[in-house]
Every structure is written in structure tokens, then in C-alpha cells.
Amino acid sequence: MYKKYHMIDCHTHFVYDNIKQDAEIDKLIDESFNKNVDYFFYASDRFEIFQNIMNKAEKFTCVKPVLGIYPDFAKKDDSYINKAIEFIEQNSEKISAIGEIGLDYHYEKTPTIVNRQKEVFIKFIQLAIKLNKPIVVHSRDAHQDTYDIIKQYCTSMKVYIHCYSSSVEFAKEFCKLPLDIYFGIGGVLTFNNSKVLKNVVSEIDIKHLVTETDSPYLAPTPYRSHMNKSFYINEVIKEIARIKQTPLEETYEQLYNNALNLFDI
């Protein structure tokens, strides 16, 4: 239940090296929890940290596991992917969502890479459907393919495009699909040059927006160039309220409830 000026970080990795900096994560959770962040959706990029994430969720009830394989690790072999799927199936009851999964053509866009990323993305969508979980999608320089796959494979399910970076037109197309769609808004919104994202926030109904850090990356102004922390989300909420011209408290409450709806908590 929402409490005044409380927040939810819908997408975080906490640190750069989740295995080496494990003790550091505990401190980050404590610090932000004491500054009104009630839930942390701790997303994996690779199989190697699945167990660490589960351990953290065991230790802190405010930490919610989001497990999946990031597009960059889709090039690993089938046995790696299957190990990840098996782990998710076995721990399904404790997992909040499948992610982050998706497509990223930023560094490599050969047909082999593209096809493999699509294949793995679809596999995890099918897993999410089977387990009745939301998906947390990463999409970079691959917006059309991401849209096409979601349109074809995801019906009447919860789809969260994290760190949304495409146009308002694409966002509107997503909103037309028979889905429960959410766009993750983070520190980028506070940057002066983020015209496209400010436009998305202005034009898209607030019921589709959720707050996230993608920590340790993309800290909002005035913390830019520092490591991101979950409670910095208050800067993002202030900016959303400013753009949408809604009262600050109401904006906090709406964004909080959107996150509860997305993850069914």
C-alpha cells in the first residue's frame, strides 16, 4: 500500500559487479529503503548471478527477483540458455518477472547475432507466458524488431519496456496492442537533451509509466556521472510531475500504484 512520498525501483542491478560487490548491495538496499524506496526489482543480465539475486531476495523481503538473459548473453550456447530456463522454472514462485530479455543491435548487427537474439527473446517470452509472469524488455537500436516480436508473441500479458528510449510514435503503437504495457522512466528524463523522452512522458497516459534506475547506470541530474541509487528516483518523479503538470504527491502515488499493478504485489 502506498505511503506518502514512497517509491518503487522497478529495474535495478545495484552495482557494476554483482558478485564481487555483494556486500555493497546490502548497504545500498538499506540506504534507499530508509529513504522511502519500498521495493527493488533486481534484474539479472546473465545466469551466473541468478543465485545471488535469489539470496538477496531471501535476505530482504523488499528485493524482488527478475530473472532472464540479456541480449548480449544470447550468443551463449543452448545448454546455457536451457540452464537459465530450468532455474527460472524451479524458482518460479519466488520470481516477480522474466527479464531483462530483448534485443540489442548497438554493438553487433550481423544476421547470426540478430537471429540468435530473436530466438532467445522468443524463448523467454514463451517461458513467461507458461509461468504467467510479466516480461522486462531491453531494446536498444532494435525498436522495430522488438515491437514486431511483442506484437506477434505477447497477448494480454504484462510487458514492461525498461529504460524506454524510442519515440512517442512507437510508444503509442505499443499502447494500441492488446497488452498491459508499461514504459520504464529513469534518470535520462532529467537530462537537458532528453527531448524525445520528455515528449513520451508528456504524451503517454501516466498509467503506462513506471520509475526505475537501471543502477548503477544513468543517475539523474544533479547526481549525473555518479553511481545511480534507487532513492534518486525522487528526481525523476519531480520531472514527471513537472512535465505532466500533476501535483507531486499525486504523481508519487500514481507511479507507485502502477508498479504494484505491473508486478502484482
Ligand SMILES: [Zn+2]
Ligand atoms: Zn538493466
